Amino acid sequence: MESKIELSIVMPCLNEEETLAICISKAQGFLSSNNVSGEIIIADNGSTDNSIAIAKELNATVVHVKEKGYGNALKGGIKSAQGKYIIMADADDSYDFKSLMPFLIKLREGFDLVMGNRFKGGIKKGAMPFLHRYLGNPVLSFIGRLFFKIKIGDFHCGLRGFSKEAFNKMKLKTTGMEFASEMIVKSKLNNLSITEVPTILHKDGRTRPPHLNTWPDGWRHLRFLTLYSPKWLFLYPSLLLMIIGAITSIALIIKPISVGNITLDVHTLLYTASMILIGFQFFVFYALTKVFAVENELLPKSNRYQSLFKHITLEKGLVFGFLLVLIGVILSVKGFSDWNVTNFGNLNPSNTLRIIIPAVFTMLLGIQVILFSLFFSILGLKK
Template sequence: MNKELSIVMPCLNEAETLEFCIKKAQDYFHEYKIDGEVVIADNGSTDGSQAIAIAHGARVVTVSEKGYGSALKGGFENALGTYIIMGDADDSYDFSQLNPFIEKLREGYDVVIGNRFKGGIEKGAMPFLHRYLGNPVLSCIGRVFFNSKIGDFHCGLRGFSAEAYKKMNLTTTGMEFASEMIVKAHLINLKIAEVPTTLKKDGRSRPPHLNTWRDGWRHLRFLLLYSPKWLFLYPGIFLMLFGFICSTCLVSSPIHWKYITFDVQTLLYTMSALFVGFQLVLFYGLTKVFAVTQQLLPKSNRFDTIFKYITLEKGLILGFFLILVGITLTLFAVSFWFQNHFGTLNFRETSRVVIPAAFTIIMGIQIVLFSFFFSILGLKNSIK
């Protein structure tokens, strides 16, 4: 039988606090006359949490695959509610104060995220590193990478419609599940709201399951992998511009700054920067196509427009042109060698030709290989 609201709590040995959380949720249903259910997504508890949940009228869903995200997904997929609100079973969130979430969902918002920094954090409820470094930094990165306005990317109290959950196609199994939900909601243009919520110190006597550095890295890794522009494209463009400008200056003559001279040795590094930046831009293109064809990222109109102009034929033409330029520069250097009867050459002068020649040939070959691989990746969706 369908319900209006399902409150899903992931559970792994939460016997100390589970009863209080279930009672608060049920009191909320009763006070506001909401047709709801409490779903306990048990992830292998050995402390009797399952029996406590059943004794207090909650429905227990057993999830065998380990992980915070796995437990939540198991609960969501078995929930009967039109709307779903998730929250930890450690008594750090007040399940009797869910009106801001349900009101936004009833208004038509697809996803509603709690913000603990706006609602209030009880002393000792959040570790110092999480409160002043980890959460603010990761939330800031998320806002920049995905043009988001969410201020608390990792609040564990959040709600969404069952329909929105299906659209998000969430796949991660660990703590990064919280970031994935917000990122996917933004990528598929769901309607998102943020409401203040409070966080108090959890009622357990044992340490939380969260691992500061491991789970922090998993959040950061997810944000990077789902934003190839920031991982590959923007750093690549910066390195290419830096390398090109510096190399252009050094090819003509050494650069003198006070008592320091930048010469062909520096040229080798600036050309390397140009090449590495070029590689990052190519990786961006390949990553983008792969992510879209595998439905990891949504396909945008801009994506289709751009890739209409990037074809195998154009890539081959550009690649072979660069190879030809490199060979021409090489022949130019060989002519100097010939004029010197294939003897010892001026290292500085010839390096200004040989280094750009070698890198131009390599970049041309890279473009040819990229064009073939790019076309292979695009075959699935007929990207030409």
């Protein structure tokens, strides 16, 4: 039977006895005053104070989540929720549970994820640390918009709503604070509809320090965003390095380049050739990371991913790799032949290294292509 509960309000809880009662009471008041059929779920993550007793006394549903972590607590509570829609927020009284109607209205309109925006709604004095307000949140939100083209102004607002159906499509994996970023990224990658509404952030009512650790949790968010966007972490740097390296290497192979009083010769050629090899390594990591992430359901499969195995095959890689090795061998023979002409005497380094460096480079690149093709085909065996 379909559940008659429209809205489940989920609060993660770890020793929140100071503020839990007021949060539950406000949530109950919202449901009652707006005639919303709902439930309140407290996802307890191992509280040792009176939080569980308070929640039960106020008739809230307590879900015990043994696995530690902000993400684990929320996933446990959300999976137990029976509502069609879910609104989650911290139980520290920093968000007003009486003001959830804008979220519910957007959910009823059909949006899959509704984010709160504290910068549009307002941040009360003392509600957000200086570094979070002017550095952490703006920078991480900018990176999220840049990497994933998501038009959201506040990536880390803890007050947000979504449908239970959308949550199941997200297949969230993270267990800590980066859970908040993963929810937005997975919504975008699964083509779910996202919107935001202004919300006010109040100073929390606890006397103890928050569970959030500025630098470690900020790093976890940044690490997540970069790993979930292998294009920005690997592909774009690889293309930049290979293009610059190839252009300058070809120019230096033809002749030395003079810039003012500085002459770039074979010594520079060593570095530009290395740029191409490093760029190719970045590309290798992009392709392998993409396959690993998709096959382990960290990223959704796309049509472009399916076609990846048509364009990059073991056979093509082996042929291309062996051709590069062959070119390197031919250039090496040419270099050896030039040396033989001088009866193996002294050579002009500028002329000789213009042959030897490309020879070594193409052999190294060819071997890398062959090894990459073999490993790529192993990861894609199911294809």
